[in-house]
Amino acid sequence: MPNRIVSSPGLQPGSAKELGLPPLPPGMTPLEPAETSPKPPAGETLNDSVDLKVLTQDKYIHMPWKNGLGETRQIAIHPPSRNIETDEFIWRLSLSEVHDSCFFSVFPGYDVALLLLSDTPGPNRSLSRRSSYAPPAVLHHNDQEKAIPLKHLTPYSYSGEWATTCKIKSGPIQYLTFIANRERAQVSMNIETICPHGLASDDGHCSSGDTKSGEGYSSEKDAEKGEATLKKAAPTSKMLLGHFTIVYVISGGIEVEVNEHGETHTVLQGQTLICERADETSPTDFAMTPIHPDGSPLRLTPGCEDHVDATILIIQLNLLSPNRRASVAGGETVPLRPRGRAGSIIVYDDQPASMVDLYEPPSPTTAMPMDSLGKSGISGIPVKQWDSARHYRPPVFSTRYQYENQVPPAVVKDNLDIAEFPPGKISTAWINMVKQGLSEWIRVPVIVARGAEEGPVLGITAVVHGNELNGVPCIHRVITDIDVSKLRGTVVAVPCINVPGYLRFTREFSDGKDLNRLFPGQESGTAGQIYAYQIMNKIVSHFNYLIDLHTASFGRINSYYVRSDMNDPTGATMAKLQQPQIILHNSGQDGTLRSAAMNRGIGAITVEIGNPQLFQNQFVQWSYMGVMRILSYFNMFEVDPVDSLSMGPPPSTILCSKGFWIYTKTGGVLEVYPQVNTVIKKGALIARIKNIFGNIVDEIYAPSSGVTIGRSSNPVAMAGDRVLHLGVIRKEGETLAKEAKENY
DSSP: OOEEEOSSTTOOSSOTTTTTOOOOOTTOOTTSOOSSOOOOOTTOOGGGGEEEEEEOGGGSEEEEOTTSSEEEEEEEEESTTOOTTTSOOSEEEEEEEEOSOEEOOBOTTEEEEEEEOOSSOOTTOOOOSOOOSOOSEEEEETTOSOOEEEOBTOOEEEETTSOEEEEESSOOEEEEEEEEETTTEEEEEEEEEEETTEEOOTTSSOSSOOGGGSTTSSOHHHHHHTOOOOEEOOOEEEEEOSSEEEEEEEESEEEEEESTTOOEEEEETTOEEEEEEOTTOOOEEEEEEEEOTTSOBOEEOTTOOOOOOEEEEEEEEEEOOGGGSTTEETTEEOOOOOOSOOSOOOOOTTOOTTSOOOEEOOOGGGSOOOGGGOTTOSTTOOOOOOOOOOEEOOOSSOSOBOTTTSOOOOEEESSOOGGGSOTTEEEEEEEEEEEOTTSOEEEEEEEEEEOSEEEEEEEEEEOSSTTOOTHHHHHHHHHHHOOGGGOEEEEEEESOSOHHHHHHTOSSOTTSOOGGGSTTOOSSSSHHHHHHHHHHHHTGGGOSEEEEEEOOOTTEEEOEEEEEOTTSHHHHHHHHHHOOSEEEEOOOOSSOHHHHHHHTTOEEEEEEESOSSSOOHHHHHHHHHHHHHHHHHTTSOOOOHHHHHTTOOOSOOEEEEEEEEEEOSSOEEEEEOOOTTOEEOTTOEEEEEEOTTSOEEEEEEOSSOEEEEEEEOOSEEOTTOEEEEEEEEOOTTOOOOSSOOOOO
């Protein structure tokens, strides 16, 4: 029997109900013929309800992956003209070629079937499914260690919900993917080898023996005389019962005839035939005859050694009733939310009203009546009329993830050598830094987007302080939106520098030291100094430019601001391209990563993106757009001007010539009044400290005019704790100091 998989549950040979056929008339047994059969209308034949079309390779829709790891050609999708990124669909057939290990897309609610095609099939080669060599690729589902081998011409199916990694052993590989909505379709798939004598055996070889045996000749007498009596190859017949039959020719070619004496269609290697049948169509006879790969008929002659087979994939699909799925009504499918992997799909309370409203007001019936309390409330106490709770609506990003935006599985390396990563692809790596207490490596994650064209190297780093996380979704979105085929140069993103601090939710490194005061580090010294040294020499030294992403630390909040040496033309330009609320002139010399990079001739800025240990969508979007502007300025990547205007930057930027922190002189309950990005006049009351009983014990006034860069958000203050980060606004014509530091 042919090799079969069932990629959607429930399709098995058997009853009419299982096969999607109408029920039998009352009183009729399955073996009795119906007394009357439905007749086609005058002027029509049963063939009129069968629609056939042959798709040649030039009709396939080419979809190159943005990460450079592969490309897909969409063969067909149903309903037609559906967009796989934004719409719900019933089934889709595609042909993909993958050059390197990668993640596969996730399709909740769908089943996925893969068929790995042979690397060098050849037009006259009979392909066997019994291959003994090692598989060219393996799959890992849901991060499990168990490897599922992909074998040539052996179908494999799995649930579309499973997060799946494909590891290429010997590549590139080429495979067919069939995706079916499990609530709308039942699918069967099998591989068949069609030979001149009919259907081949299970191992893909002709079961009729040598062509000289007399089969294919008009008589034994003719064979003995060696007369070239021609006979057409024998067809292989099938009965079609499903709504759709899809035939993809893997090798050779076939001539297809639907119903006897019907129109014939030629389908060659790499082409696809789709047969769509109406709901009430009678079973359709489907005959396939092998032909030469060039489309010419195959004839058997005495003494001929020519034996051309055709290997095909046959997919049969039955549609299920639409009312089985609540989201489908009246035969029309409901569009899904726009699809794709984005830097952050989480929207937070700080999101401005100008963005898409994710909430809708509840029904008026859900509000509790307050009339009985009266306008004066209880005992004359005014009653606050609270707004009713809002109904949550999920964000606009789909739960599906596109493999073209996914980064591949990481490799482990001792050093970042950009030349080792292939151009025109996105790669990931774990870089060994230092050994920890179990004598195992602490590894830093790195994403390398190397363009097809050589150019500068832009580094983006985040989480130098372990609880400053807004830079992580910023990096994710930048990598997502870069098309490496259009990138000049390389973007190296390090989403987590301080791995020990990140895992402990703390600002400091594992030895309790502030890592961003230890750069460039030392080859031998404290744990933090050695770690900083390895970061500089293994990763940062390969950059031409650096954008270091930070946030405020615990107990503080920040505006969206940039630290930069504004006397350095490169740093000043990068700072202005970020379009922040505030630019703070800071020359470095303070042990920061930015300062150490500048000392090595690397143009660098520090971007402060809001608050610690959470994601703030507005700040993430601002910083993302700033990074994309910098890429465009260095002619590394062209940014869509429409995208660059979405969620526009802060309306203006204030340049500060210096900045400093104001500290408490005593402890207590701290109240800080100015908000961030607020202009303050000298002498204004900015904070009070109370004791635990509520008495004011100290008042703090602004020592100079300026703008609030950041402030404390922790009400519990010790003597010497931070109150407010004040930036001194640059005066017109003021010369910026060559050395400008802060009292951290």
